[in-house]
Amino acid sequence: MPQSRRGELLQRPSRPGSMREQKPVARGPRVVHLEGPLTVKDLAVKMGLRAADVIKKLISLGVMAGINQEIDMETAAIAAQEMGYEVTQKQPEMTKEELLDADLLKEDPEETLRPRPPVVTVMGHVDHGKTSLLDAIRESNVAAREAGGITQHIGASVLDWKDRKVVFLDTPGHEAFTAMRARGAKVTDIAVLVVAADDGVMPQTIEALNHARDAKVPIVVAINKMDKPDAKPDRVKQQLTDKGLVPEEWGGDTVFVPVSARQGTGIDHLLDMILLVADLHGMKANPDRKATGTVIEAELDKGRGPVATVLVQNGTLRIGDHYVIGQAWGKVRAMVDDRGKPVKKAPPSMPVEVTGLSEVPGAGDVLQVVEDERTAKEVAEARRTRKRAGDMQMSSRMSLEDLASRVREGEIPELKIVVKADVQGSAEALKQAIDKLETSEVKTNIIHGGVGGITESDVMFAAASGAIVIGFNVRPDSNARRVAEDQKVDIRTYRIIYDAVDDIQSAMKGMLKPKMKETVLGRAEVRQLFKVPKVGNVAGCYVVEGKITRNSTIRVVRDGVVVCEAAIDSLKRFKDDVREVASGYECGISLEKFQDIKEADILEAFVMEEVPA
Ligand code: GDP
DSSP states (O other), rough: OOOOHHHHHHOOOTTTTTTOOOEEEOOOOOOEEEEEEHHHHHHHHHHHHHHHHHHHHHHTTTTTOOOOEEEEEHHHHHHHHHHTOOOEOOOOOOOHHHHHHHHHHHHOGGGGGGEOOOEEEEETTTTHHHHHHHHHHTTTTTHHHHHHHHOOOEEEEEEETTTTEEEEEESOOOHHHHHHTTTTTTOSEEEEEETTTTSSHHHHHHHHHHHHHTTTOEEEEEETTSSSSOOOOHHHHHHHTTOOOOBBGSSBBBEEEOOOTTTTTTHOOOHHHHHHHHHTTTTTOOSSSEEEEEEEEEEEEEETEEEEEEEEEESSSTOOEEETTTTEEEOOOOOOOOTTTTEEOOOOOEEEEEESSSOOOOOTTEEEEEEEEHHHHHHHHHHHHHHHHHTSSSOOOOOOHHHHHHTTOOOOOOEEEEEEEHHHHHHHHHHHHHHHHHSSSSEEEEEEESSSSSHHHHHHHHHHHHEEEEEEEEEEHHHHHHHHHTTOEEEESSSSSSHHHHHHHHHTOOOOOOOOOEEEEEEEEEEEEEEEETTEEEEEEEEEEEEEEEEEEEEETTTTTEEEEEEEEEEEETEEOOOOTTOOOOEEEEEETBBBOOOOOOOEEEEEEEOOO
16 A cells, blocks of 8 residues: 555544544544554554654654554653643553462451461470470370371471361471571461570570561470479570560560470470460461462472472462462372371461472472463463573583583582473483482482473573583574573483483593584575475475585474484485585475475484594
8 A cells, every 4th residue: 555545544533444443533632542562653543643743753752763663652652742642551461470479468358367277386496305396296196196197298297286286397497497588488377486494595596586586476485304303494484584585474475385395294285375376366367269378398209290398378279279389380189288198178277298390399489379270381481581580690501521520520519400302201201310310429400391492591591500401302493502502501412311311320420421422514494395206205495504415314303393313315406416505505305214394394414423532
C-alpha cells in the first residue's frame, strides 16, 4: 500500500475494522490509553491524528522513528501529552513469580486461622546436653516407641504429647538456626535454651540467647544435668537474669525447667511448658489454603533423586499438588512423615519428605504450591535465570584437565558439573553414574541438569560456578560455543555414557589422557531436500561456517539435539563430486545409513585426531 493511501486511512478514524481500538475523535477531554510498546502508526491511530504529525512531533523530541517503528510507552506518552492528550496507562502486569511472592506476604483473615503445633529448636553451649535432651524427649514419646522408634531421619520429629503435637528440629544448635535465618527462613517458634546446671552460662549460651532474641523467638530455659551433685540451678537463674531472662518465680516472664536428660527427669514438665508458651503466643495457620513451607534438609539420594524435607508452615500440602521450591519445581507424588509412613496430606507445622523435584533445593528455600505445572516451571525458570545473572561475578574456571592436575598435586577438589542430555532418562542415568564416581579424593557435584541442547545460559552458569558442561547426545549452539570459548568453559559431549564416565573417572584419578580429540571443521545448514532415485535423500545445504570435507563425519543436529552421526556418502557441488566445500557455498550432501534429514537441520562436520601424549 503506497504511503499516501496509508496516510489517508489514518485520517479516517471512523472506518470500521481496520482501526482497532479506535475511539471517535472527540469532543470532551482528549484521552489516549496506552498499553505496552506500540508503533508510531498505532499511536497516531489511537489519537486520531496523521502519522506524519506524530513523526514530526517525535523528531522535535529527538526521536527519529518511521511509521512502522516501535516506540516505548514513555516516549509515546510524552509525545501524546505534547500533542495535547491526557494519557492513561495500564499498569504493567505482575509476573507469575511476583504474584507468588506477593501471595506469600498476604495475611490470612483471622477467622481462617487454626491453632498449629509449635516448632522447637534446641540451642545451647556445646556439651550442655542438647543432643541428649532431644533423645530423652523422643524416648518419652509413646507413639514413636510403639511405631518402632524413629525410623526415619528427615530433619524434624513430631512428638505426640497429651493429644497434642510438638515438632522438634533434629539439628540442635544455633548454627543451623542462623543459617536458615540468613536465608530469610523462619521456622522456629520456640527455642529451648539448654544450660548445664554444673557449668552454668557459657559463651555459646549467650550467643544462642542473642540469636533467639534477635529472631524474636520465645525462649524456654532447660536447666540440664540436675542429677549432678554439683548442679547449681539458682546460679544459672542468676546468670540469665543478668542477661535479661528473668524466671517467673523471680517475677519475670521466662519459664525455667530443671531437667536431667540422662535420667529422663523433668522432661514431661518441659513439654507441658513448651505447650503453655505456644498457647501464650498463639501459633496459628490457615490449613485451608495452598501450602507454603520451608526446606529444612535436602539432598540428592542415589536411588530416589532429589529429596527434601519440607516443614509446612501454612496451608495443607496434598498429594498431586504442583509446587516451586526456589529454583526447583515438582509435583507431590508421595510424601512420608518423620516415621517413614506415607501420608496423603500435611497440615501446618508438619514436616514431610517429598521426592520428585527437578533439582535439589537449598535448606531454607521456600516451597509454594501453585495452580499447575506450567506455573511451577515458569517461576522456577525465571528464578534460575535471575540467579545465573546474579551469580556471574565470582568465578573460578575448571576443566577436566585442571581437575586431573589438581588431583596430581594432592588437592581435594570438587568437580562441579552441568549435565545436559537429549531426554530426561539419559540425564538421570548420567547424573547417577557421575554421583557414583565420587571418591574421598574428589567430590562431584551436579549443580544443574536438564534436557535439550547446550545453551548460552548453561555455559554462563558453568562459568559462574567453575563447572564443566557435559552434553549427552546434545550439542552447544553457536552462542554457547562462543561463550564457552570466551569464558574458557570446558564443554564435553558424548554419545555413550560409559565414555563420559570414563573420562571423568580418569580425570579424578589425576591421569586424564585424551587419546582422541574431536575437531569440528564446519557447519552447514540444510535448506532443501531432494529425493534422488537410487541415492535417497540429498540435503541441499549452505555452508555457514568453516568447511565440509568429503572424509569428515557428519553430526546431524536438530534443535541442539544430536539426531545421528554418519559418514558422508556423497558431497557434490552441482553435479560434481568434490573434496571440500567452503563457507558461503552451497552443496549437496547425502549420508551413509541416514535418510531422515530435515530442513533446518545443522550438519556439523568433524574429524577425530590423535592427540600426542
Ligand atoms: P551437646 O553437645 O549439647 O549436644 O551435648 P550432648 O548431648 O552430646 O551431651 C554432652 C555430654 O553430657 C555427654 O557426655 C552426655 O552424656 C552428658 N549429659 C547430657 N545430659 C546429661 C544429664 O542430664 N546428666 C548428666 N550427668 N550428663 C549429661
